[in-house]
Amino acid sequence: MEMYIHYNSLPEGKTLTDVVGELNEVLEDVGSVCGGEAGRIDLDLEDQRANPKHAQVAVKAYLQRVEFPRDTAVEIGGMEIGVYE
Numbered sequence: 001m002e003m004y005i006h007y008n009s010l011p012e013g014k015t016l017t018d019v020v021g022e023l024n025e026v027l028e029d030v031g032s033v034c035g036g037e038a039g040r041i042d043l044d045l046e047d048q049r050a051n052p053k054h055a056q057v058a059v060k061a062y063l064q065r066v067e068f069p070r071d072t073a074v075e076i077g078g079m080e081i082g083v084y085e
Helices: 016-030 052-065
Strands: 002-006 031-037 040-045 073-076 079-082
Touching: 002 052, 016 031, 016 040, 016 052, 040 052, 052 073
Parallel strands: none
Antiparallel strands: 002 040, 002 073, 031 040, 073 079
16 A cells, blocks of 8 residues: 655655655654655555554644645545645
8 A cells, every 4th residue: 555745845854865764763663754746755554464554543643743734735545635634
């Protein structure tokens, strides 16, 4: 299952490399960062080994904890949801 993080800017004091590494730690065995483009981080969630909902909640909690800007959204199955909704 694919999940995308749409952002206009990174949290203060974070680089894209920092965010990618931290997201990979958060996802551990249930997924990983698999690419992206300007303003988007692509995640691949493992469907077979764990409920992808757990990974979705973990990613959203991470984005809130590191204080991504309020206009950041996650996209799952074609639906975008604000990080703070």
